[in-house]
Amino acid sequence: MKIKSIIIGATLSCLLYLSGFLSMFAPLPIMVLSGRKNVSYGLYAALTAFTLFFLVFNFFPAYLGGQGSFATIGLINFLFMLFLGVLWSEGIARRWDIVRLGSATLGISLFLGAGLLLFFNVEARDAISGIVMKSLEFQNSADSALIKKEVVNVILNFLPAFAVLSALVGLALNMWLGKRFSKDILLYRFDSLKVPEWLVWTLILFGGLYFVQTYLLKNEYIKLLAINGIFISIAIYFFQGLAVASSYVKKAKGLFLRWIFWLSVVFFFQFVSLILVGLGVADVWFDFRNRKLNLADRAS
Numbered sequence: 001m002k003i004k005s006i007i008i009g010a011t012l013s014c015l016l017y018l019s020g021f022l023s024m025f026a027p028l029p030i031m032v033l034s035g036r037k038n039v040s041y042g043l044y045a046a047l048t049a050f051t052l053f054f055l056v057f058n059f060f061p062a063y064l065g066g067q068g069s070f071a072t073i074g075l076i077n078f079l080f081m082l083f084l085g086v087l088w089s090e091g092i093a094r095r096w097d098i099v100r101l102g103s104a105t106l107g108i109s110l111f112l113g114a115g116l117l118l119f120f121n122v123e124a125r126d127a128i129s130g131i132v133m134k135s136l137e138f139q140n141s142a143d144s145a146l147i148k149k150e151v152v153n154v155i156l157n158f159l160p161a162f163a164v165l166s167a168l169v170g171l172a173l174n175m176w177l178g179k180r181f182s183k184d185i186l187l188y189r190f191d192s193l194k195v196p197e198w199l200v201w202t203l204i205l206f207g208g209l210y211f212v213q214t215y216l217l218k219n220e221y222i223k224l225l226a227i228n229g230i231f232i233s234i235a236i237y238f239f240q241g242l243a244v245a246s247s248y249v250k251k252a253k254g255l256f257l258r259w260i261f262w263l264s265v266v267f268f269f270q271f272v273s274l275i276l277v278g279l280g281v282a283d284v285w286f287d288f289r290n291r292k293l294n295l296a297d298r299a300s
Helices: 002-018 028-036 039-059 069-093 098-119 121-135 143-157 159-178 197-217 220-249 256-267 269-286 288-299
Strands: none
Touching (some): 002 028, 002 069, 028 039, 028 069, 039 069, 069 159, 143 220, 159 220, 220 256, 256 269
8 A cells, every 4th residue: 555655646746747737736746645644655755756757767758858958957857846845745744834844945946046057057058948949939030049048048047046936836836735635734824924034134135236246346146146136035025925915815705805816916917926025025014914913903
């Protein structure tokens, strides 16, 4: 029974990752298996999934787009997602709060993004170039090569921030869906997310660093550090703002207002995300959720 559960969990992780659209849920079978059994089941499932994926990588490379840089980055990314599944399972078993889970996720994903940028620069550039070329395959203009180069440079330069953002989104989505399958994950409430107050200084620091770099230092490496730091800080406060907003929406009577809120986040993301980032930063000083509780206590 143990072996059967491990094989099923490993196979589901592989299939979810290879599906493309649902690849972000690849850690979910490991989390569910760890929650329903124990963490060792999830660890063995992750090792089995990577072994299966590695065999596909070596013997059936066509399923991964060929045995080139794209497949290599895909293999590294799958290993990263499996590691996140084990990390989240261990954190849930140890009753880490949502901030500690998010901090561990941020640290690991930042390490991966920086590692790809520093040590796998050529492979990452080739893989990103392949993706961009597919999106430009119908464009035959002379500008397409220049566009491709610019897009690849932007994606590569923002790789640490993209890695952090995708990992934090993956954590949120896997926790949200995992509640349907594991009672341990059900204990977590996203609307309780509260990042440390001192973190706002990192946003100010990276913003100041970008200003100094632009007008004084003019150093490309400092520019990359500052921009990635700003985007990661913004992503963190986006989630805090989302947690503040969801805590109010959750108290709304009926499902209509909740649906309106979440559909607005999805379909008007560019506009709503700016509001949520501002709300997340403002929550550092105004503490909207405690204020809501205090008002409720006075009313009663």
